[in-house]
Amino acid sequence: MKNRLIRIIKAAIFIILLGLIVIIANIYLTPYWRYSNDSDDAGESTRYENFYEMPDNSLDYLVIGPSNSYHSLEPMQVYAYSGITGFDLGGPSQPMYCSYYWLKEALKTQSPKVVFVDTGAFVRETPNNERILKAILPMKPSMLKLQAIKDCCSYDEDLFYTALFPLYQFHSRWKEFGKKDIERKSTEPYLTRGATIRFVSQNGIDAEEINLREEKNVTVSADGTVSTVLDAMPLNEDSAYWLGRIKELCDENNIEVVPVKFPTKNWNKRWSDEVQVFLDELGLKLVDLTGEANPAGINWDKDSFDNGKHLNYYGMVKTSRYFAEYIKDTWNLDSHKGQSGYELWDNDLEEYKTWETDEITELLEKNREKLDYFNEVALNKEKYLVLMAVKTDVSTYWPASLDGIMEQLGVKTDMADIRQQSYIAVSDGGKLSMEVVDPDIINYDFEWKDDSKALHSIHITSGGVGGEADIDVDDNSYAIGNSGLNIVVIDKKDGSFVSAASLGSNEEDLTFEKKEENDGENAFPLNEGNYTISDGNSSLAVEIKANTDGTYGIVDKKTGKYLSAGGLNKPGDTVAEEDDLGLAVTKWKIYYGTGGKYWLYSVFNGMTARLKDGGFVLEDLNEYSEIPQVNIK
């Protein structure tokens, strides 16, 4: 009897230990769907892990449904504008039944007032196993999860087994197992509360073509391929059933259900009419952000990253600002900013503000980095010996935004006018000491004394077409040597190397490469204080404030509000004025223009602004035509 008992205990311990080992293997071999701004991954693992970190009963609203939901409504932006908290629990092609189960899971720890349901779930092709797994696997183990597996995965045996025992599908990942599987967290800060932001500003096709989708039932993929949506694609009737279950669940918990058509071009009239029938049966009122009304003000030329299917960062900002107002006005909710229990939100918001600006900077990096660098050189011209040499050509696509820099350095030549010619210049302490333009190769050698009277030998070569660009100081070669303008900056104090840059300007896309850290991030051409901005026709009295990240806030002295890109990005949009929330919309750079003037650059959308009737309107920053400049005195 005793032996039997010992055997039973040993067997039990063996099974328990085996279970632990298998669980660990399951965890580490299941992919971690890591959030990243750059990849196609929506970051489900990161999203749902972050949700579980939210303090209990701290969320005012939840968002569920497929990808348009979390590409459109970004809870951290909503919080910044309104102090109202929420979370995106949607997923890519999330079927309504997965939305139901995530809502039920969320209600274990949260008691929101309202749930927004993306009606895009009605329009879905055959269920996608991978997407269902991404919804189910991040759920914490529970009876609810088992129920979810049964309801969501039973239609496919492999899916069912994988949901129950992920090793069934993922065991073969042992071949790619690595550090990324052990460090199961996002490599970037995750501050968006479930939203996925694509900091991509380009669309492949223009708005006119996008309109075709509504009229002709076509769809356009991210690479621009146009295909006809099968007219036979019916709406999912099971979505109606599960929306009904969602409504029942919400009614039991005193939560309002609001179906939403988030901004996308992938809808047509037939689907809209059919969905409306389902919604009418359930007594639900739709919030429609698509179509002609376009209450969020989406600019389809710039606000999508995949030809109108989903919104990019700009579209997301507009939609989130809309929802901030809408939620505040409709449910009369108080702001939680500064409240006890919401420290996580307040702390994350501060981090978010910096992160948002950094991400935009990266998006618009090409332009901004170049502008910041050159403006820093100009700002500190008195401290520098600036040596310049052109290789091949600098004129064909010379950016007008650097004209002011050249003026600051004392350069007389119009850089747009020396096509395929050699060019060298020396600016010593902001004063031009030498400048030559020649169709042939130029070689220039001279001796130069720094402020400590030490002598340095300098050699500059510039070749036009087929030539080279060399800038040597004391036999040290510092020029980067790419085609375009090569610039080397030397410290006047002791003749030491400061930085070098190469502005490739013989192709339409300007490239920029620099050695050494001189990002000019904190270069302020203007000190903080009161100024008048004018262009000869109108003027505006402002107070200029310096932010810690090298940007400016510009306050209209009459209204006390900050100039704000206001989530807008269409040329001609009026620059708004609003309270400063530390977000990118109210951040500006001020760069050197020509003739002692300056020009404004919106950190939010990379556009410039023209003074008009005592205010500003946005303009695209066109490097090849005149940039609107202002006097700031």
Place this chain on the structure above:
Amino acid sequence: MALFSVPFFVFLFLAVLVYYIVPKKMQQAVLLAASYIFYCYGTGWKGIAFILITTVSTFAAALRIEKLQDGYQARVNEAKAAGNPIPHAEKTKLKADILSKKRRVLAVGLIINFGILAVLKYGKFVIGSVDQLMMTLGLGGHINSSSLILPLGISFYTFMTMGYLIDVHREKYKPDHNLLHFALFTAYFPQIIQGPIGRYNDMSKQLQESHEWDDTGFRAGFLRLLWGYFKKMVIAERAGLLVNEVFANFDTAGYKGIVVFLAALLYGFQIYADFSGGMDIVFGASDMFGIHLTENFRQPYYAKTVTEFWQRWHITLGSWMKDYVFYPICLSKRAARVQKKLKKRFGNYYGRVLIPTFASFVSFLLVGIWHGADWKYVFYGIFMATFVSTNTLLEKFYGDMRAKFHINAETRGFKAFQIVRTTIIVLIGRLLSRGTSTTAALGMFKAMFSSFNVKVLTDGTLMNFGLDMKDWLVLILAIALLMYVDYVNEHGVKIRFKIAEMKLPIRWIVYYAAIMAILIIGVYGVGYDASSFIYQNF
């Protein structure tokens, strides 16, 4: 229920648990119930009907044979006791009469059960062949054979029960008088899927005895089970990725040279790992009940002749053929008469070996046909039969040649040559059994020698079959491990018993490592056909 499935694990676990919990006299009933539950799950009610027919008909036939024999014996004894013994001539006549009746009962039993097997297993093939012939001659339309089902393990239990019936007829042992005992012998679940083809006299005592829990035995059984899964999931399934692709698409994709050679070579390992792996699972499961089945494999790739290969591969099938086909042919009266004539014609030696040669040929032709209902298996059988029978026929000639050329057959070098030679012959035979048709197999054989480009081994071609570098590494190492274990077993060492006797931490590490190796590097799950063992439908 597949051997590699969660239901099977749960089922086995519960069966073992209940087996050792119940009173000992109930253990047989537990095994019988478990076997029929297993069978029902695997085959449905139609399949149950067939195994019941075989069980009951064989049981009844055996009892009838015994009754006839006992009846004869009783008459003889009675007459003797009465002081009036039956005269010799009459006794001979009586004996012949009884023998004739016994043979008729035997014949009925064989015809019924082999008939069922023939119809269900070969019916589609025969109908298809006749249909094809009729269509070629312009004589007929399509004959529907789609309704024929193939009950689980029908080849195995038919051979087992018919062997039992023949043994009873030969008076090797008394028949079983307990239908439930006999039903357990027929349907015993660990062996029903893919053998071995057990013998009644080996198994019945074990099945009917009660078994105490044995730590070492259970552990060794569990290890053997794990080893079987490792062979199946890590080696067989992985090798199958290339094998299946090359064999299935040989014509359309134009595979040649080393690729075809590798496919044939890997098939040899695939089928060995799959079949012997299945055996290990079966044996391991049975060992857990304390019931030890007859070994079915004995390091076959160490065989030095094709004959020896078949004494090491699927041993119970070869042994069955030997006892119920080979010996009856060789020892029949007709054979004896023919042998006399042959000796006069061909001399003593050849006259003596021609009958066994013929018997070998027939036996291995049947082995080929046993494998499946297709012409390719017929040719496979002929291929193997040719080598085995010529081995018998030319044994003296080979000996004379070795003596003439002073070749010492006992040296390691010569043995190695024999092993390699046998492996190559078996490998060629594999092409016949695995190829999609005989024509395809011959085409593959020819293709092996065309475009023999060694660069294929390094230019990335081998990564196009669903196997990447890591898979190849695992496959090579796993096959090396398999051959090493075989080598150790060939020298009489049973590794699993050594492990079973080690200290607990080491044993558990081995168990966990084996289980996790199967779960992680095994080839199963999404994209794979879950463990359909190659021999499952035999």
